[in-house]
Amino acid sequence: MNARICSPWEILRHAVLLTVAAIVLLPFIWMIVTSLKPQSEIFLSEIRWWPEQLHVVENYTKAFERAPLVRYLLNGVIVTVLIFALQALIALPAAYALAKLRFWGRDAVFAMVLFCILIPAQAIAVPVFLLFHHAGILDTYAALIVPFTISAFGIFLMRQFFLTVPDDLVDAARMDGISEFGIVWRVMLPTAIPALTAFGVFSIVAHWNDYFWPLIAVNSQELFTPPVGVATFRNEEAGTDYGPLMAAATVIIAPLIIAFLLAQRRFIEGITFSGMK
Amino acid sequence: MAQFQLSGVRKSFDRTHVLKGIDLHIAEGEFISLVGPSGCGKSTLLRIIAGLEDQSEGSVRIGGDVVDGVRPADRNLAMVFQSYALYPHLTVYNNIAVPLRMRRLSTLQRAAVLRWLIPGTRETEDRIRSDVEDVAKLLGLKDLLQRKPAQLSGGQRQRVAVGRAIVREPRAFLLDEPLSNLDAKLRVHMRTEIAQLHRRLGATFIYVTHDQAEAMTMSDRIAVMMDGNIIQIGSPDDVYDDPQDLRVAEFIGSPKINILDGGVIDEARGLVFGSSRFAATFLERPGTSVRIGVRPEALRLANAENAPFSGRLAHKENLGAEVLLHVEIPDQRAAVIVRFDHGGAREISIGDAVGLTCSPEDLRIFGASGERIKAEVEARKVAHG
Ligand SMILES: Nc1ncnc2c1ncn2[C@@H]1O[C@H](COP(=O)(O)OP(=O)(O)O)[C@@H](O)[C@H]1O
Ligand SMILES: [Mg+2]
Numbered sequence: 001m002n003a004r005i006c007s008p009w010e011i012l013r014h015a016v017l018l019t020v021a022a023i024v025l026l027p028f029i030w031m032i033v034t035s036l037k038p039q040s041e042i043f044l045s046e047i048r049w050w051p052e053q054l055h056v057v058e059n060y061t062k063a064f065e066r067a068p069l070v071r072y073l074l075n076g077v078i079v080t081v082l083i084f085a086l087q088a089l090i091a092l093p094a095a096y097a098l099a100k101l102r103f104w105g106r107d108a109v110f111a112m113v114l115f116c117i118l119i120p121a122q123a124i125a126v127p128v129f130l131l132f133h134h135a136g137i138l139d140t141y142a143a144l145i146v147p148f149t150i151s152a153f154g155i156f157l158m159r160q161f162f163l164t165v166p167d168d169l170v171d172a173a174r175m176d177g178i179s180e181f182g183i184v185w186r187v188m189l190p191t192a193i194p195a196l197t198a199f200g201v202f203s204i205v206a207h208w209n210d211y212f213w214p215l216i217a218v219n220s221q222e223l224f225t226p227p228v229g230v231a232t233f234r235n236e237e238a239g240t241d242y243g244p245l246m247a248a249a250t251v252i253i254a255p256l257i258i259a260f261l262l263a264q265r266r267f268i269e270g271i272t273f274s275g276m277k
Numbered sequence: 278m279a280q281f282q283l284s285g286v287r288k289s290f291d292r293t294h295v296l297k298g299i300d301l302h303i304a305e306g307e308f309i310s311l312v313g314p315s316g317c318g319k320s321t322l323l324r325i326i327a328g329l330e331d332q333s334e335g336s337v338r339i340g341g342d343v344v345d346g347v348r349p350a351d352r353n354l355a356m357v358f359q360s361y362a363l364y365p366h367l368t369v370y371n372n373i374a375v376p377l378r379m380r381r382l383s384t385l386q387r388a389a390v391l392r393w394l395i396p397g398t399r400e401t402e403d404r405i406r407s408d409v410e411d412v413a414k415l416l417g418l419k420d421l422l423q424r425k426p427a428q429l430s431g432g433q434r435q436r437v438a439v440g441r442a443i444v445r446e447p448r449a450f451l452l453d454e455p456l457s458n459l460d461a462k463l464r465v466h467m468r469t470e471i472a473q474l475h476r477r478l479g480a481t482f483i484y485v486t487h488d489q490a491e492a493m494t495m496s497d498r499i500a501v502m503m504d505g506n507i508i509q510i511g512s513p514d515d516v517y518d519d520p521q522d523l524r525v526a527e528f529i530g531s532p533k534i535n536i537l538d539g540g541v542i543d544e545a546r547g548l549v550f551g552s553s554r555f556a557a558t559f560l561e562r563p564g565t566s567v568r569i570g571v572r573p574e575a576l577r578l579a580n581a582e583n584a585p586f587s588g589r590l591a592h593k594e595n596l597g598a599e600v601l602l603h604v605e606i607p608d609q610r611a612a613v614i615v616r617f618d619h620g621g622a623r624e625i626s627i628g629d630a631v632g633l634t635c636s637p638e639d640l641r642i643f644g645a646s647g648e649r650i651k652a653e654v655e656a657r658k659v660a661h662g
Contacts, residue, residue: 171329172362176441177350177379190366 035059035246042242055243060251062244069251071222072229076252079144079214079225080204086149087203088196095158096184100170110159116152121213129216143217144225148207154199161195162188197263208256226252279340279448279481280305281326286335288321295321297505299335308475308482310492313502314528319485322502323451326483328352340448350379355442359454361434363426369437370409370422376445377405412444432463439474449481456491468494489529493517501525523647526570532601535576535613537586540567540642542650548642553585557637558653567650568643573601573616575639578625584632586613590625604631 034042038055041048063069097103098110128147132138137146165188173183189196211227218224224232230248281303288296295318303309311319324330326337328349337344344352355376363372378387386398393399413419416436426434435455442450455471456464472495475482486492492499493513500510501524509521520526526534541549542565548555550569561567581587588606600621603612615622615633625631642650 166360166362168358168360168362169364171324171327171349172356172358172441173364174329174349175327175354175356176376178375187364190364 031246031249034242035244035250037243039241039243059243059247062241063247063251066244067229067232067248068221069226069229069248072224072226073252073255075144075223075229076208076226076255078141080207082141082145083148083207084200084203086145087151087154087199090150091154091158091199092189092192092196093181093184094155095162096180096188098155098159099162099165100167101180113152113155113159117156121147125213125216132217139218139220139223141223144214144223147213148203151199151203154203157199158192158195161192165191201260201263204259205256281449281481281483282338283322283326284336284338286322286325286332286337288318288325288330289333295505296325296332299507301500301507301510303481303483306479306481308472308484308495308497310484310486310496310499311502311507312486312489312492312499312528315487317502318505319487319502320453323356323453323483323485327354327356327451353448354451355445355447355449356451356453357435357438357442357455359457361426361438361458363434363437363441365426368423368425369413369418369429369440372426372437373409373412373418373440373444374405376441377408380445381405408444409440412440415443416440431459432467435459435467439471443474443478447480449483450478451483451485453485454487455484457486457488464491471495490531493529499529501528503528520570520641521649523568523570523643523649526641526643530572532573532614532616534570534572534641536611536643537569537571537606537609537613539608540569541565542567548637548640550585555585555637555640557640559642559650560653561642561644561650565644565650567645570641570643571635571639573614575635576613576615576633577635578615578622579632579634581630581632584634586633588613588631588633590627590629590631593622593625593627602631604633 033049033051036054036056036059037048037051038053038058041051041053094113098106098113129138132143132146137143169187169191170183173187178186208225209227210225211231214223214225214228215231218228221229221232230245230252281301283299283301286296286299286301287294299322311322313319321330325332326339328344328347328351332345339352339354364375367375381401381404382398383395386392386395386401389395409422410419413422416439418433418436418440421429421433421437426437429437435458438455452471456467459467468491471482471484475495484492484495496513498510499513499516500507501516502508503522503524509516509525511519516525516529520529520534523536527536537550539550542559542561542563543549543554544563545556546558546561546563548557548559548567548569559567576586579585586604586606588604588609590602591605591612592603594601594603598619600617600619602615602617602622602625604615605612613633637652640652642652644650
């Protein structure tokens with residue numbers, strides 16, 4: 001195939017792809033551009049792609065001054081990292097058991113895991129809220145973290161990956177004297193790094209951006225995660241002050257983008273499961 | 278070092294019976310091969326011995342102790358897998374060191390970040406290093422110790438798998454088709470190496486293979502398995518010369534034994550085939566129709582007019598050291614193969630009429646259900662009429 005030749009079909013294909021990419025990216029670019037503009041340029045009737053007068057310093061310092069953005073970011077890191085660590089701690093042994101051990105009722109258990117993937121977080125929010133109320137852990141880090149520690153999707157994803165690991169490898173580890181838990185951490189985990197990275201990206205993005213549950217679970221501003229923090233920022237302080245608001249939004253998304261760029265190669269590897277063998 | 282005693286071992290997966298009552302004694306230091314076609318239950322039997330699978334019935338003794346329910350690691354056996362099963366994330370050095378670390382270091386000494394602070398860790402790691410290096414030298418892996426398995430060739434991986442098995446001096450070695458992922462030339466070479474390794478270590482080897490040539494060349498004894506049963510055990514010569522079952526005769530030996538239909542036991546307990554008679558005494562009722570087995574190297578050329586077997590040469594395979602003639606005999610399912618040493622049968626060409634004969638003691642007679650019919654070996658003359 002010669003990439004130089006542009007058939008009409010190829011041009012059409014690229015046009016479609018570019019349009020879709022633009023629809024996805026435009027609001028994002030608009031957010032960044034707005035965060036650079038002074039108030040006077042934000043509400044112009046014409047579309048201005050680049051401000052005549054840059055207001056970067058003003059908008060970003062205002063953002064950091066008006067709300068404890070650093071605190072929100074820190075909360076975001078604590079919550080997402082702990083959620084992912086606990087998810088891995090539970091999902092890996094569970095996935096190993098479902099993929100490699102033979103026990104009575106295994107298929108039924110796996111069916112239940114699949115079923116759990118179908119339950120939306122919103123559906124169980126109220127019962128969980130009541131449960132946490134009675135347990136007295138509302139408005140704590142625990143309330144933000146605990147509901148997500150068992151990820152049915154994570155168990156499913158890791159199980160599918162573990163199925164591709166040869167049984168002989170597990171048996172060799174048993175012959176060498178490694179215990180079953182040892183096998184999970186010393187044999188399965190190292191071979192599953194690409195899949196775990198992929199799951200990590202899904203998990204961290206989902207919980208970093210989660211607005212619904214933190215809004216319900218915590219009241220104190222010190223516990224706000226980035227999306228909740230930015231939302232209150234708008235309500236209380238900024239009103240119509242969109243420059244600093246967009247600056248704040250840019251700031252809370254930046255860590256994800258940086259993390260994604262760093263993990264990109266592994267992430268793609270994990271999705272395509274080009275793992276081993 | 279250990280002897281093994283298997284009694285009445287059965288195994289079923291759901292409804293399928295994979296092993297149907299295996300009794301087997303393996304002596305200390307013996308090299309025994311379990312050989313049979315794919316799916317006959319060899320690996321399952323080996324995994325039961327290893328403790329990776331539980332038998333449904335029966336018991337396994339190793340060195341006199343019943344080991345049912347004992348974890349694989351506590352049986353102190355080493356296993357080499359067909360796929361080698363090396364840890365992909367560890368270097369060759371660490372792959373070989375794993376079984377030693379698991380045995381000689383405590384959990385804390387293995388896992389903790391500060392493991393070097395725990396007394397004894399360094400001394401033990403030093404001893405592990407020297408043991409791993411000894412094994413690496415023995416197997417010619419010295420220059421590969423820092424590589425990962427993905428950077429090794431098939432033959433090198435196979436050596437690492439062997440190294441991981443021998444490093445901890447187990448009671449016995451279990452090998453499950455360790456050579457079948459290698460190319461033909463390397464496979465022949467590794468046969469010799471494994472046999473030499475067995476002689477040097479003096480340990481018990483239990484070797485599973487579907488390749489009868491591997492079993493024949495390396496073993497002290499061969500156990501031929503079919504459909505979940507061991508149907509014959511014996512030395513390679515026993516199994517080759519004196520097969521108890523048609524399936525054993527057909528499985529062992531390459532080129533395959535020739536099987537001819539249409540033999541009949543006559544009143545005088547001799548064997549009649551066509552117009553020929555072999556005057557041996559077979560222990561079977563007169564009138565029984567039998568199948569005649571005769572090895573390719575036992576056949577000789579004879580006058581086509583009155584030879585017991587006669588047909589036309591269909592094909593000639595010149596393998597250098599030997600020549601194989603494919604002779605088509607009327608009413609037989611497959612061409613009869615005759616083996617000659619280098620230079621034999623030069624004068625015969627394709628399409629020629631060929632007569633074949635053999636001594637009666639080279640005949641192996643089988644009944645309708647494949648069971649061997651024994652001969653009283655007195656008669657030696659081929660009569661015809
Ligand atoms: N875990 C298992 N579950 C169900 N059937 C199995 C299992 N392991 C082996 N079998 C069956 O047992 C039979 C024997 O297998 P195996 O011992 O691997 O044969 P071999 O090693 O002689 O080729 C095969 O038919 C196989 O399908
Ligand atoms: Mg097998």
